Structures are given as C-alpha cells and as structure tokens.
Amino acid sequence: MIRRHAIKIALAAFGVIAAILIADRLFPPDLGKLRDHSTLVLDAQGGLLQAFPAAGDVMRVPTGLEQVDPLYPAMLKAAEDRRFGLHPGFDPFAALRATGQALRYGRVVSGASTLSMQVARLLEPKPRTLGAKLTEILRAVQVQAHLGRDGILAAYMTLAPFGGALEGVQAASWAWFGKPPTHLSPAEAALLAALPQSPERLRPDRFPAAARAARDRILDRAAAAGVINTATAQAAKADPVPVDQRPLPMHAPHLARRLAAAAPVGAILRTHVDGKLQRGLERLGLTQKQRFADDADLAVVVLANQDRKLLAHLGSGDWLARQVDLSQARRSPGSTLKPFIYAVAFDDLSLHPGSLISDMPQRFGAWRPRNFDHDFHGTVTAREALQRSLNIPAVQVLEKIGPARFAAVVRLCGIDLSFPSTEDPGLPLALGGVGIRLTDLAALYAGLADDGRILPPATLQGEPPPSPRVLVGSAAARAVLDVLEGSPSPNGIASGSGVARPRRIAFKTGTSFGFRDAWTVGVSADYTVAVWVGRADGAPRPGAMGRETAAPIMFKVFDLLPPDHGLRPPPQSPGHALFQAVPPPALAHLRQDHSLPGRPGEPLRILFPPDGAVVETLKDGVSLLAAGGTPPFQWVVDGDPLPAGASFWPPQGEGFSRIVVVDSHGRRAETSIRVQMPDN
Structure with missing residues (x-):
C-alpha cells in the first residue's frame, strides 16, 4: 500500500514538473526588454562616456550588481522583499499578511509584491486586475527560475522607473546625484530604493517633501532590518534631497555619437579612451575656446x-x-x-x-x-x-x-x-x-x-x-x-x-x-x-x-599625460650612410636630376609602385621611380618597352600588370601591381 502511494505521489510530482516544463516551453517569459536598452559608449575603465536613448526615448542603462554600492540592494530588499532569498518568486506569507490586513482594515495596508513579481510586471505590464495579479505570480516564479536571484536584482536595477525617461538605477544615480551608483551614502541609497514606488509622485525636483518622506521611511525600514543602525538612519535624514535632475555624462560626444550611429541599437561599446584624460582635455578645450574672440x-x-x-x-x-x-x-x-x-x-x-x-x-x-x-x-x-x-x-x-x-x-x-x-x-x-x-x-x-x-x-x-x-x-x-x-x-x-x-x-x-x-x-x-x-x-x-x-x-x-615610460630609439644606425656626421659626397647637396643615388654596389630596385600595391592611375598615368643600379633605365610593362626616359606609364584599364626596370648594365628589378581607375 505504501509503495503504491509512493508511486502515485512520484508520478503526480513528475506530472506537475513535466507540466511546468511544457508550460515554460510553450509560454516562455519575454525577456526582450532587458536587451532593449540604451546604446552605451564607455571609456577604457568602463565609465560612461555617453548613453543614447532606447526605444520609446527612455534612458534605460543596464546595471549589474557589481556596478552598485552593496548598501542599495540591501535597502531595496529590506523595503520591498524581506524574504527575497527564501521564496521562489512569490512570497505566500506576505500574501497572507496583506490579505488579512486588507480584511481587517477594509483597505490595502501593505503589499505582497516581491521583487520578482515587480520584475515580471516591468517586463510585461498589464492592467491591475485579479487575473493579471495571478499571471504576475506565475510569471515571477518562471522569471526567477530563468534569471536566478542575482539576475532578478540586475533586471530590477535595469528596468525600474525613476521619473521621467529614467529607467535603471545607474541612470537614476547619474541624474539625481551626478555620479555612478558604485559609492552611495545611506541617504542616496534610500532615495533610490524609494523612487520606483511612485516615480512621478516622488520626483525630487517636483515634489521634494514627498521624496524626503519616502526616503526617510526606507531609512527606518533599513534600520529595523539591521541594514544600518538607528544613529546612521537619523543622520541620513538630515541630508537634503536633490532638487535638480542632471544630464547624464556626455564625454567625447562627437566620437561617441559617431560610434553609436555605426552600431546596432543597444550596443555596449567600450573604447580605449582614458576617462580621466578625456575629462581634463574637455576642461582645457572649453577654457581655450573661450579665449578666442572670433568664433574660432x-x-x-x-x-x-x-x-x-x-x-x-x-x-x-x-x-x-x-x-x-x-x-x-x-x-x-x-x-x-x-x-x-x-x-x-x-x-x-x-x-x-x-x-x-x-x-x-x-x-x-x-x-x-x-x-x-x-x-x-x-x-x-x-x-x-x-x-x-x-x-x-x-x-x-x-x-x-x-x-x-x-x-x-x-x-x-x-x-x-x-x-x-x-x-x-x-x-x-x-x-x-x-x-x-x-x-x-x-x-x-x-x-x-x-x-x-x-x-x-x-x-x-x-x-x-x-x-x-x-x-x-x-x-x-x-x-x-x-x-x-x-x-x-x-x-x-x-x-x-x-x-x-x-x-x-x-x-x-x-x-x-x-x-x-x-x-x-x-x-x-x-x-x-x-x-x-x-x-x-x-x-x-x-x-x-x-x-x-x-x-x-x-x-x-x-x-x-602621464610621464613617458618608453625611450626614443636613437637615430644612429651603424654603417648607414644616412647617419654619418658628414653626409657622403653623393648627398652633400640636393641633386635636382631625377635618378636617385644609391650606395656603391647597391642593387637596382623599384621604389614606386611597390610590389603588390593597388595603385590608382593619375592623369599622366602611374608614376615610375627606381633607385640603385646605373642609369639610364629602361621600363617594360607587361612585355612592352616604354619610351626612353619615361617616368609615367599610362595604363589602358584596370587589372594586374608586371613592371620591369633594366639599368645600363642589364640588371633588372620587377614588381607586380593592380591598377585601379579613379572614380568619376
């Protein structure tokens, strides 16, 4: 009997798991919004040079856990999802508590929405109905299974709204504090945790009193959860809230715009630009431009x-x-x-x-x-x-x-x-x-x-x-x-x-x-x-x-610029006529004939066109120049000799050609090129 019940339970569990897997395969979560982010141009250190809006003109900057101060996700979980590490995406205890409070007081006292449920809602916004809430719960479990807990936090920090066109904690930190979220004060972390609760009603630049009150509530919750102590929370409440929304960084803007225009939307482009040097150069450039009196x-x-x-x-x-x-x-x-x-x-x-x-x-x-x-x-x-x-x-x-x-x-x-x-x-x-x-x-x-x-x-x-x-x-x-x-x-x-x-x-x-x-x-x-x-x-x-x-x-x-660490190679080259203290007799004066001198015994060689080159013909043709050997030179192209003293060859069309030069002693040099006619 026990064995039969165990088999039935196992089969039932297997059926549930199979049904979940089939449902997940048939109705996968739409994670496309996570990929539909702003195009980012970064400096060599990973700092933001410039961000360009995503679809819908929103400034959605992808953010990972390693890019934020640990204080922020700790406050976020204390305020929004205290059992975040324990549930599969839906918190039944929070749901029971919220339901009981609503029945007792006749109104919503506390919510039961987990961070995973909020991410599911941000990915697929729906009207706030009971059916939509049930779908949201299922999607939350599904999304958390796909992304994992760290992935849920990263998705929230990328998609959460912070007022106006701002989405994601990185964009918000730049806009409200003028810095990346890597180092946040308790007051700053609390404000960022509060704003997504009602991003337009709590905008600090429009409703500073409401923003301050919401921030202070987060500080109290963080203190109650042991994220910070009470003294720190009280001191943080004395900090002012920002009253202006600042523009996101715009460094090397001409370069950034050119790179973004050539890349697909949502690309993350990491350059070799040194962020500190770039900022110093921009300050210098602005100072110098202001000194020009003629619009230079x-x-x-x-x-x-x-x-x-x-x-x-x-x-x-x-x-x-x-x-x-x-x-x-x-x-x-x-x-x-x-x-x-x-x-x-x-x-x-x-x-x-x-x-x-x-x-x-x-x-x-x-x-x-x-x-x-x-x-x-x-x-x-x-x-x-x-x-x-x-x-x-x-x-x-x-x-x-x-x-x-x-x-x-x-x-x-x-x-x-x-x-x-x-x-x-x-x-x-x-x-x-x-x-x-x-x-x-x-x-x-x-x-x-x-x-x-x-x-x-x-x-x-x-x-x-x-x-x-x-x-x-x-x-x-x-x-x-x-x-x-x-x-x-x-x-x-x-x-x-x-x-x-x-x-x-x-x-x-x-x-x-x-x-x-x-x-x-x-x-x-x-x-x-x-x-x-x-x-x-x-x-x-x-x-x-x-x-x-x-x-x-x-x-x-x-x-x-930093000090140079390399050394300039010395110009001296042993045995090279170019670097003798006194030029050799052949180079004592600039000679105005059109044969190039060489050192005694130097072999004949073609200086132009170089071997393997693609050469665009000019009005007079392709220039011919040789050095070494003993003038006069005879040029031969594709087996046909050119007139004596020729310094140009006029090709009849595009294609490959073999060029040979012969000096007065019969020594020869050759090169193969491809001729390209100029565009009209």
Missing part, C-alpha cells in the same frame, strides 16, 4: 604610439556650441606634411639631414613659392630647412621624390588626401595644397614613432588590429623625429618639459594659406598629440599661426 574653435586627438589607441578626443571646444566633429574635417595642413616629404627622401637615400639645399628664389614652372617670412636664407642644411619650415627647400625635395609618388605612398598607408577632382598631386602639396583630417595627420606622426609603420587609430576594444603599412624605414623615421626635436618652441614654453620629468617632444607646426588653419602635432616616446585651431566656416584669422596658436595648446595637453 579647436580639435584635439591623442594617440598611444605603441598600439595607436585613441586615448582622448575633442571634436570641438564646446559640444553645446558646435556639434560638428572638426577632427574629421578635411583642411589644408599647411607645413605639417613637410616631415614626411623629407622622410621619403631620407628613405630613398636621395637626401641626408646634413645635405645642403639652396633657399633662394626659384620658379617651378609658372609657380614661384616664397617662404613664410618672405625672406631667403641662402644655403642651409636639410635639418635646418625642416626645423625652420622653409618653403622653397621643401618644394625642391618634393620635386625630387615626385608629388604623385609621394601622394600615392601616403594613400597606400590608408591616409585620405583630398585634392580637387580635376587636379593631380602637384608641388603645392608641400605647402598645404591638399586636404587632410586631423585624425589622419595624427596617425602619420604616430607612425614616425613606430619606425615608419602606419596604423589607423584604434577606437574600440576587442577589434582585431589591422596590418601596419610601411611609409618609410626605421632609419628615415628616426631621422625625422631627431630633426623635429630641435624645432623652435613657442615663446614662453620650453620644449621637453613635462609634469613629472623632462619629456622629449618632436613637433611640427603648420599654418594654411590665409591663416585659415593652425596646426601642431607633437610626438613623444609614448604619445602623439595633434591640435587644430581655426574657424569651422574656414574664414581667415589674420596672424593666427600654428606656432603661436596651436602649439601652446599641444604642450598643455602633454602636461595632462
């Missing part, structure tokens, strides 16, 4: 040289005044591309830092460039010409390496150079006759600190790093940085002074035609800082030069 603005990009992490970003000095990201604007770079022109010439072994260059009046076709100071300085070294940013020597060096080839090499590194649609790269490129973005310019300079390897800025954590593109070799990159460390500093600023210890900074300034754009980019061992100053509408700012306008800001940004 600024943009700043800070990169880590080692891995190109974007550590801080300023799209404008004041987001409320200008929401256009000026770091993405294509503007004339002035003289800031000169270091890369010299770097390519150094890399070709067609120039040495000690090579002599004539800084005298010269014509380049119909164009006669002048120096910024309208003077001529006679014969100078390449080092001096770059440090003093002399225009005529830079144009000569660009003519030597070829503007089309220089532009192509830079573009092959992923840098966007913008020319008028009807023009090919020309010699004015050396003086700023091109458009470039501040972010691209920062990437170029950071590449010099990485021995000539160019990478785009790394913005988001977890993204696979791209393969670096080689602009120049390590010797040439180090040579340029060595030269730029001797650049003259702005008045009143000592180059190399840092907050903790001397910091060696190689930097270059630039001023575009008509004083429309002022630039400075600086490179230390660990960091690159790029600064642009100008008017967003491109209007001239007479007298506003990069050296006096942007450079002081760059040095102030460096003072916000």
